[in-house]
Amino acid sequence: MVKQERAARTRQALVQAAAEVFAQDGFVVASLTSISRRAGVSNGALHFHFESKQALARAVEDEAAAGLRAVVGSDRPAGGDPLQQLIDATHALMGRLDQDVVVRAGFELCSGTPRREDTVDLRGQWQSWVEEVLKDAEREGVLAEGVSAADASVAVVAATVGFEQLGADDRTWMAAATLVQFWDLLLPRLASAATLSRLVSSGTPVTMTGRT
Template sequence: MVKQERAARTRQALVQAAAEVFAQDGFVLASLNSISRRAGVSNGALHFHFESKQALARAVEDEAAAVVRAIAAPAAGGAPNPLQRLIDATHALMGRLDRDVVVRAGFELAGGLPRRDGAVDLRGQWQGWVEEVLRDAEREGELAEGVSAADVSVTVVAATVGFELLGADDRTWTSPDTIVQFWDLLLPRLAAADGFGRLVSAGTPAAAPGRT
């Protein structure tokens, strides 16, 4: 049991170190020596857990994907309506991008070129969830007259992916204030009049788990 726990800690240290090096140097320039040094382990220990740099990148992406799933899953049952779920999830995701290098590196790796075999499409995963929750909003009559889920999906995905990309160099783009400003601008055009007043652009307590 002690050996297994030590192995798990070493593996997690390597994933964290890999994320930091990938975020700093990019996948192409990142070296396994840099990752092992940052993790405080030998090259032999690194190769025991990961056979290649590609395998390390996949581990970072997988962990980031798990965070995205966790952000979407609690929101699906925790907020009162689909639009508020979407608002809460954007706050939660941007909060994780701001402070969690594994999530940040996962998105950067997923969007990088050249594409690697087996790479996780994190932005596609996020896009799929946004489209799904907006279809729910459309079915429940939460969208304003003449506004379609497909049109809103394009806007929300483009904006949030833009915040993610810009936030890599300037964390202001992923700050709560920026996300509130975005929703304050969009919601009057997006939401049906009878539900607009119930929406909280700063997010509800349902968003809190993604921020911590």
């Protein structure tokens, strides 16, 4: 049992170190030696857990995907508004991207060049979820007149993916204040008048825990 726990800790240290190196240097430039050194293990220990850099990248993406599922996987509270659910999720996602290098590296890896065949399309998963929530909003009649779920999803996905990419170099793009500015601008065009008054662009208190 102790040996298994030690192996699990070593594997997690390697995933964390790989994420840090991928985020800093990019997948192509990153070396296994730099990853093992950052994790504080030998190259032999690295190869015991991961046969290649590609395998390490997939492990980072898989863990990042789990982080994304934690953001979008919760059911909407009974009586909750789909647009508030969307606002809250954007704050939660940007918080993860800002504070969790594994999630940040996972998103960056999915758009790397050259593109790996087994890449986990995290941005595609996010887009699909946003589209579904906005379809719910359209069915429930909380979108503004003349606004379709398809049009709204284009705006939200483009903006949030843009924040994620720009935030790799300047974290203020992922700050809560940036998202508040975005939602304050978009919501009057997106939400029906009856819905707009009850939406909180800064997110719900539980979503905003630990955000700045």
